[in-house]
Amino acid sequence: xxxxxxxxxxxxLLLDRPRMERNCxxxxxxxxxxxxxxxxxxxxxxxxxxxxIMMAGGxxxxxxxxxxxxxxxxxxxxxxxxxxxxISPQKLDRVARLRAAGADLAVxxxxxxxxxxxxxxxxxxxxxIPALIEIDADGHRAGIRAERRELLLAVARALPPGGLRGVxxxxxxxxxAHGTAALEQAAEQERAAAVSAAALLRSAGFACPVVSVxxxxxxxxxxxxxxxxxxxxxxxxxxxxVMAGLGVCTLDDIACTVLATVIGHQPEKGPLxxxxxxxxGWMALSRDRGDGTQGYGLVCDAAGVPYENWxxxxxxxxxxxxxxxxGARQPPPRLAVGTRLRIxxxxxxxxxxxxxxxxxxxxGAAVIAEWPRFRGW
Amino acid sequence: xxxxxxxxxxxxLLLDRPRMERNCxxxxxxxxxxxxxxxxxxxxxxxxxxxxIMMAGGxxxxxxxxxxxxxxxxxxxxxxxxxxxxISPQKLDRVARLRAAGADLAVxxxxxxxxxxxxxxxxxxxxxIPALIEIDADGHRAGIRAERRELLLAVARALPPGGLRGVxxxxxxxxxAHGTAALEQAAEQERAAAVSAAALLRSAGFACPVVSVxxxxxxxxxxxxxxxxxxxxxxxxxxxxVMAGLGVCTLDDIACTVLATVIGHQPEKGPLxxxxxxxxGWMALSRDRGDGTQGYGLVCDAAGVPYENWxxxxxxxxxxxxxxxxGARQPPPRLAVGTRLRIxxxxxxxxxxxxxxxxxxxxGAAVIAEWPRFRGW
Numbered sequence: 082x083x084x085x086x087x088x089x090x091x092x093x094l095l096l097d098r099p100r101m102e103r104n105c106x107x108x109x110x111x112x113x114x115x116x117x118x119x120x121x122x123x124x125x126x127x128x129x130x131x132x133x134i135m136m137a138g139g140x141x142x143x144x145x146x147x148x149x150x151x152x153x154x155x156x157x158x159x160x161x162x163x164x165x166x167x168i169s170p171q172k173l174d175r176v177a178r179l180r181a182a183g184a185d186l187a188v189x190x191x192x193x194x195x196x197x198x199x200x201x202x203x204x205x206x207x208x209x210i211p212a213l214i215e216i217d218a219d220g221h222r223a224g225i226r227a228e229r230r231e232l233l234l235a236v237a238r239a240l241p242p243g244g245l246r247g248v249x250x251x252x253x254x255x256x257x258a259h260g261t262a263a264l265e266q267a268a269e270q271e272r273a274a275a276v277s278a279a280a281l282l283r284s285a286g287f288a289c290p291v292v293s294v295x296x297x298x299x300x301x302x303x304x305x306x307x308x309x310x311x312x313x314x315x316x317x318x319x320x321x322x323v324m325a326g327l328g329v330c331t332l333d334d335i336a337c338t339v340l341a342t343v344i345g346h347q348p349e350k351g352p353l354x355x356x357x358x359x360x361x362g363w364m365a366l367s368r369d370r371g372d373g374t375q376g377y378g379l380v381c382d383a384a385g386v387p388y389e390n391w392x393x394x395x396x397x398x399x400x401x402x403x404x405x406x407x408g409a410r411q412p413p414p415r416l417a418v419g420t421r422l423r424i425x426x427x428x429x430x431x432x433x434x435x436x437x438x439x440x441x442x443x444x445g446a447a448v449i450a451e452w453p454r455f456r457g458w
Numbered sequence: 459x460x461x462x463x464x465x466x467x468x469x470x471l472l473l474d475r476p477r478m479e480r481n482c483x484x485x486x487x488x489x490x491x492x493x494x495x496x497x498x499x500x501x502x503x504x505x506x507x508x509x510x511i512m513m514a515g516g517x518x519x520x521x522x523x524x525x526x527x528x529x530x531x532x533x534x535x536x537x538x539x540x541x542x543x544x545i546s547p548q549k550l551d552r553v554a555r556l557r558a559a560g561a562d563l564a565v566x567x568x569x570x571x572x573x574x575x576x577x578x579x580x581x582x583x584x585x586x587i588p589a590l591i592e593i594d595a596d597g598h599r600a601g602i603r604a605e606r607r608e609l610l611l612a613v614a615r616a617l618p619p620g621g622l623r624g625v626x627x628x629x630x631x632x633x634x635a636h637g638t639a640a641l642e643q644a645a646e647q648e649r650a651a652a653v654s655a656a657a658l659l660r661s662a663g664f665a666c667p668v669v670s671v672x673x674x675x676x677x678x679x680x681x682x683x684x685x686x687x688x689x690x691x692x693x694x695x696x697x698x699x700v701m702a703g704l705g706v707c708t709l710d711d712i713a714c715t716v717l718a719t720v721i722g723h724q725p726e727k728g729p730l731x732x733x734x735x736x737x738x739g740w741m742a743l744s745r746d747r748g749d750g751t752q753g754y755g756l757v758c759d760a761a762g763v764p765y766e767n768w769x770x771x772x773x774x775x776x777x778x779x780x781x782x783x784x785g786a787r788q789p790p791p792r793l794a795v796g797t798r799l800r801i802x803x804x805x806x807x808x809x810x811x812x813x814x815x816x817x818x819x820x821x822g823a824a825v826i827a828e829w830p831r832f833r834g835w
Contacts, residue, residue: 171796347594367745368745369740
């Protein structure tokens with residue numbers, strides 16, 4: 082008999098493998114249908130067996146948010162990697178070591194300062210480290226706006242000869258785009274920014290083979306990827322309440338939950354039905370409040386079925402306070418101390434990072450594997 | 459030459475050892491002066507060398523927030539431990555194993571259900587696991603209000619004979635008490651609740667030797683601990699912006715910072731001076747927003763000196779967006795890509811949990827040790 086949920090220590094992180102496989106298959110097929118490659122972002126899973134599912138059926142490419150991820154996945158045989166956070170000069174030695182060990186790791190940048198740091202190393206005799214210029218599609222974070230033609234060209238020219246791999250953008254503001262029209266528009270804006278920047282660079286004589294776009298919301302709502310060579314996305318493998326809130330997935334697509342145990346009650350506190358306390362506080366759930374509407378997560382029974390309007394209303398380090406959503410009328414059940422519950426997370430990148438492994442479920446209550454996660458930089 | 463800050467990979471967690479020693483010495487002397495013992499809460503540091511500083515000069519007692527902490531510290535020789543989160547029956551096997559291995563580990567509870575679970579084990583022939591009844595001093599979270607005399611006595615009677623170790627309370631609401639008068643009042647309320655519950659239990663014939671109170675704010679503001687045998691506190695070892703905001707410490711007392719590297723600029727975005735981007739996002743800083751006034755942290759130079767009004771205004775997983783505090787007039791400096799900065803954290807329990815080690819500083823820029831942290835449950 083494999084172990085079941087009742088055998089696990091709490092809090093712990095559960096992963097429903099069939100849901101994850103379904104999520105990964107769906108996006109892979111969608112992006113293939115639009116004529117682009119999928120370059121899974123491994124920052125969400127940080128786990129080799131999970132990455133294998135994300136990369137199944139793909140071309141072997143992946144995205145990393147830390148050099149530690151790049152090192153872990155390169156050691157496991159992933160060869161085509163982008164480190165998708167603006168490079169600082171101090172990190173280039175590690176990049177060069179990974180490249181020397183056989184990984185085709187590219188970096189991203191958005192300034193002549195960074196490009197010159199790459200050029201200086203190449204002048205010192207090192208093979209050029211390939212770079213993508215980060216394009217700012219929506220004002221969200223980093224990158225150069227495609228309209229800033231002179232700066233774009235200056236960065237391309239400052240790179241070592243042959244060092245320009247392409248352009249990359251991330252529609253971070255799509256996390257605030259609600260509804261199909263807004264999400265489709267965010268996707269088109271992301272595509273247009275990357276494609277026009279690539280066109281400019283090509284018109285100036287740069288090859289710019291890669292046009293990389295992506296975020297989980299835009300990847301699921303893009304209607305046209307003309308000119309795009311690849312799409313990056315990460316959170317889609319597991320999904321979470323933020324993605325469900327945007328309409329990118331349903332609650333039934335969310336593959337990860339936190340298993341918790343009831344440790345007490347405060348019937349006189351809070352709204353109707355009082356508080357139920359569990360052993361999953363913010364150390365387990367993370368401090369991520371998501372879109373602000375779901376507390377620290379939605380409460381489900383041990384089978385993963387959500388209770389209506391029962392939230393993790395507050396957390397301490399190792400306490401979760403469950404309470405009815407304000408205004409709701411149907412009181413939550415009174416569950417004995419020791420009862421197991423599952424919590425749907427606001428933002429799985431943050432929640433999963435609180436754990437060292439996934440307990441993998443077969444779709445029911447049987448635990449079929451424990452997959453280690455890594456962390457650090 | 460020992461390594462210095464410039465040799466460290468970023469983001470990483472720095473610990474100024476002289477500041478930590480000063481913080482620990484100050485509270486130890488304060489509580490001794492009030493006639494109680496200090497039982498350091500090790501949930502903040504989760505590190506053996508750091509715990510040694512917290513426990514120096516004490517009686518060897520400590521508090522844990524997880525059984526993993528209890529196991530780690532017991533293996534290192536800590537014998538007198540309280541697991542200060544309401545116990546669930548499933549965790550009792552681990553508690554019993556630790557006790558059998560020589561640790562005097564006590565649990566806490568606030569229901570007859572939990573007490574009966576302990577009694578059932580004792581009836582089965584196991585030596586009683588000592589328990590403290592959790593008292594609710596301020597409506598914050600768990601525990602029984604001292605006024606609920608019948609429930610208190612029912613829980614004490616449901617415990618196995620000889621199983622009542624004492625009472626314990628935590629003035630969690632003191633994290634929202636601003637100013638000396640409010641903090642002193644929170645401390646007195648905490649003391650009074652615990653002492654009156656102990657008096658009730660003693661009047662009913664229970665020994666109740668331990669009267670345990672504590673939180674970092676109340677520990678620093680209690681004027682009288684009559685009837686209290688011990689004080690628990692954890693975050694005081696490092697302090698953070700939330701504690702500084704309450705007036706429990708100054709910015710100069712904060713012992714931990716996150717070392718970050720500048721990775722880019724967006725001069726046209728945000729307030730005066732634009733945005734500066736670093737490689738310390740929420741994965742490094744945590745998602746904890748503290749009291750809501752400091753963004754994700756305050757920016758300091760590499761020596762740890764705070765810039766006026768420069769905050770981590772936003773974060774992504776691996777990006778920190780630095781911006782001037784709204785309304786401030788003096789623009790932040792324009793720092794080259796690669797410049798090192800330090801970030802003062804909102805809530806060090808959450809921030810430290812994002813890292814696997816502390817880089818320990820001598821008070822200046824020399825790195826004198828790397829202390830491992832552990833995590834998990």
